[in-house]
Amino acid sequence: MAHPDVAADPAILASDVSLTYPAHAGGRAFHAVEGISFTVPKGTVVALLGESGSGKSTLTRFLAGRAKDVGEKNSRIRLTGGAASVLDVPLRRQSRRTHARLTAYAGYLAQDAGATLPPDLNVGDILVNPIAERSKDFDRELLGAQIAEMMDIVALPLSKLQEYPYELSKGQRQRVAVMQSLMLDPPVYFADEPTLGVDANNRPRIVDLLRWYRERADATMMLISHDIGMLEALGQDVLVMQEGRLVGQGDINDIFRRADHGYVQRLAQALRSTAYDEIAEE
């Protein structure tokens, strides 16, 4: 049985990967990702960019091992071509045990995760739960200190630990969701728009938390984000997608300087103007 290898390098490998959603009511299967190849070396961060509908979430959910972790059958992602592996675990025909192991090692923040926090748990329990579910035998003092450190980085007062998701603002819920997704210390981490919907003042708090985590765990990360602060702080390498395909790949500055693809040029321009807007806002 394949066991995740934390020393695997590259940590993430995709070779000619094609991903499909099943046919809906008489329609055809939908090819969301077509023939994508790249590797992510251990300990590096890659940012995934591209317009809405280009396949970023599909690719990320698949690589995070969550292709079939959804209620509706129609939303299950199928690998219809190529091969991929994370921490040397092939993402194809996994036993239930291999799948459980991989998802414990591969952290995942779904899009708009703040909106799906368990409503019946307070923030403290939401954060402790992933650890308590793994094993009842953990060092509460150590965990308490870690949670306090994380709360401080994201600028949430400790009193929030007693509150329930409905008592928090949207941006506070998103910060809790990001903290929760890191609680198991995943060596590989996937996040889908971690700062989306968070106000400009608090977006840097999430960036700080991810940077803190990366340094602490030497984690490999794949982040979907068009947040210029995030890209500057974390994303030295970028993958650019358009209509299910990879249209740019490499160091962010090189890609944008020598952009030979029309879409990549437009994206670079858009990101530059966002950066200026942010500076103007401050």
Ligand SMILES: Nc1ncnc2c1ncn2[C@@H]1O[C@H](COP(=O)(O)OP(=O)(O)OP(=O)(O)O)[C@@H](O)[C@H]1O
């Ligand atoms: N459950 C589904 N069934 C069929 N098609 C889907 C399903 N989910 C997504 N798609 C389609 O797959 C394509 C890629 O969607 P995906 O969400 O991966 O894009 P994205 O780049 O992450 O977009 P966004 O930035 O808006 O989140 C889109 O055309 C979308 O309509």
